[in-house]
Amino acid sequence: MLDDRRMAVLRAIVEDYVSTGEPVGSRGLVDRHRLSVSPATIRNDMAVLEEAGLITQPHTSAGRVPTDAGYRLFVDQLATVKPLSLAERRAIQTLLDGPLDLDQIVGRAVRALAQLTHQVAVIQYPSLRMTRVRHVELIELAPARCLLVMITDAGRVEQRFIELPIPLGPEATALLRSRLNAATAGPTLEEAFDDLDDLWIGFAEPVRPAVQAVVKTLKEIPKAGRQERLVAAGTSNLARAASDFRSFMPVLEAIEEQVVLLKLLTEMSADSGQVAIRIGHETTQAGLEETSLVAAGYGPGRAVAHLGVLGPTRMDYPGSIAVVRAIALYLSRILAA
Amino acid sequence: MLDDRRMAVLRAIVEDYVSTGEPVGSRGLVDRHRLSVSPATIRNDMAVLEEAGLITQPHTSAGRVPTDAGYRLFVDQLATVKPLSLAERRAIQTLLDGPLDLDQIVGRAVRALAQLTHQVAVIQYPSLRMTRVRHVELIELAPARCLLVMITDAGRVEQRFIELPIPLGPEATALLRSRLNAATAGPTLEEAFDDLDDLWIGFAEPVRPAVQAVVKTLKEIPKAGRQERLVAAGTSNLARAASDFRSFMPVLEAIEEQVVLLKLLTEMSADSGQVAIRIGHETTQAGLEETSLVAAGYGPGRAVAHLGVLGPTRMDYPGSIAVVRAIALYLSRILAA
DNA sequence: AATTAGCACTCTAGGCGTGCGAGTGCTACC
DNA sequence: GGTAGCACTCGCACGCCTAGAGTGCTAATT
Secondary structure, three states: OOOHHHHHHHHHHHHHHHHHOOOEOHHHHHHHHOOOOOHHHHHHHHHHHHHOOOEEOOOOOOOEEEOHHHHHHHHHHHOOOOOOOHHHHHHHHHHHOOOOOHHHHHHHHHHHHHHHHOOEEEEEOOOOOOOEEEEEEEEEEEOOEEEEEEEEOOOOEEEEEEEOOOOOOHHHHHHHHHHHHHHHOOOEHHHHHHHHOOHHHHOOHHHHHHHHHHHHHHHHHHHHOOOOOEEEEOOOHHHHHOOOOOOOHHHHHHHHHOHHHHHHHHOOOOOEOOEEEEOHHHHOOOOOOOEEEEEEEEOOOOOOEEEEEEEEOOOOHHHHHHHHHHHHHHHHHHHHO | OOOHHHHHHHHHHHHHHHHHOOOEOHHHHHHHHOOOOOHHHHHHHHHHHHHOOOEEOOOOOOOEEEOHHHHHHHHHHHOOOOOOOHHHHHHHHHHHOOOOOHHHHHHHHHHHHHHHHOOEEEEEOOOOOOOEEEEEEEEEEEOOEEEEEEEEOOOOEEEEEEEOOOOOOHHHHHHHHHHHHHHHOOOEHHHHHHHHOOHHHHOOHHHHHHHHHHHHHHHHHHHHOOOOOEEEEOOOHHHHHOOOOOOOHHHHHHHHHOHHHHHHHHOOOOOEOOEEEEOHHHHOOOOOOOEEEEEEEEOOOOOOEEEEEEEEOOOOHHHHHHHHHHHHHHHHHHHHO
8 A cells, every 4th residue: 555655755745844944845845856656656656645634735736745644654663864074973072072070961962952953952961760879978067967978870869967866976977977978878869768768777866866757858969940940042943843833832931930841851862872763743732743752761771861952743763863863862971971 | 391291101002902902003002091281292203203213013003012212211200110920929939938959949040030020030059150159078988089068158059079290198088178168168169279380389299189189070070161151041932922933933042052141141241139231132133132031140149140031022011121120139148147 | 556747726925006994184163 | 382283194903805725535556
């Protein structure tokens, strides 16, 4: 039913429509793509494709436009990988240079992603739940006041000041520090938390409330919400892409709301560097019916967070996929260092 | 020349145009504002106002629209303070609740600002240069590796890991810690830096390179750029306000660029809680000719940073001023705590 | 059976003219 | 100085029309 030529026609329609933005007709199709058949034949093929729900015409006697299903088939079976240009590789390479501050890395990456795809880029901050603890530091600042510092393998540093119910003393502080490190080394932060509940047993009766206070603070860090945050860049690219401006107000809203996008991102792909795509209505979000999301997980080893680009369904999928994958891999590599 | 009634006419024109978005004519003006004169008289007044460059007509035989100069006169002399509603006060009050994390405070404040003004809100993070140091902590993690933590009076915490050229030892570490605190207590961070250059004198010859390394790291913190950052919210409000969408693409760009907006914000007002306004071309930025900025400084005591709202020149200035001032004051109060 | 040529048909975009209405500016008058 | 009246200007919405692009269908061709 859907033989080779018809697939070629679909691919050609997608490519032309993506690059021009105009509905594409049978004549222009044969002209631009060296199809060795006549427009009439193409018309028949298009009728079949339309019957199959892959393309549609905005109005009678206009050219055809891919439907969401058409894009889906295109990305799943028809799209060829588009290798990055040298300039693109260069741009990403420069991400590796310079300081290691997590904020700066993420900031640069999201900017690069937006610039290379000409879309809106979003990057989720590495989730604390999924990261492993590299080091925990406990410092006594004053008799009943201490500072808790936690460094994760995603390069993140979190610190909290703790007012203790009773002074802990230098020896108990040192002991608690080593115990905390022992308990959190290895598994992910979330898994490690169960072990923390019994930590107080190893301490003398009087200081146990202080130990509890420290453990309580530590356990609250992942809940603080800051890690479930995403940064965006390239929002001004929206204006170029969208013709009418009601179509991208929802996108801006989604970015500000964060929660919708975060949910969407996290449920998309599990593995680091694996690209997943939601096209149009597949986002299942009101207002994003004409928006696609190309996303990938990133992180040292497995994915601890996600990143992606957000654009009109009519977007350059092969190009976006290549860039998203590349940025995800580079980001993973940097965080692993 | 510009007697009372003419000023009243200007005020009425600004108010009507702001609320309706339509050019306002002489007839509607007398109807809505109980002016006890005839439309013809108003027309004469409008001719004078137009002569003075305060209003203009988009095309012959349309109503009048305020010019930038008209808005300027309005905000400087005609606008009456609009007290906040109870609901608005409530909304701001809730900012005070909850945890003290700087990120969260700023995040909530910018959201509130956007929501209450229905504009795009921006808040500059408290600048490190202008803040005072509340506490400096230096912790020896390993023989030649230590952690430097700095807490500012704006509630900000910065930390850096330092690889030392040679081990410092516990006594020298303690001494350096107290010296650092002594040197930075009192003046602003920038002022304190001069004193740091001589700090190594008080230390034994062998550890001096390590002291230098710590001082160098400390001095680099304000340059790290992170503090010169601003967060935005309410960008989706742009779509409602602007009629054509080319007019707000520059706004999105300005927010992403940051540097332009930061410059604009910092050169606007010096005192905490003092509201300053740039109208249209007064922003002296290409692309922001139809955009106004209502901004205020905030901070404990004097202003350490700025915040504001960004909207079309046709905006509710009295309302925006009230909200901006309120948020600035609340934010200052929270940071002072 | 697939492909092609030809043709009638449909629909949109854009140009053009027109009447309407809002609003002005001017002049004469109070 | 303020007002009434009036002619004038201009943008806007509407209706009309045409050109052009593109289709679907049928019949002929390979």
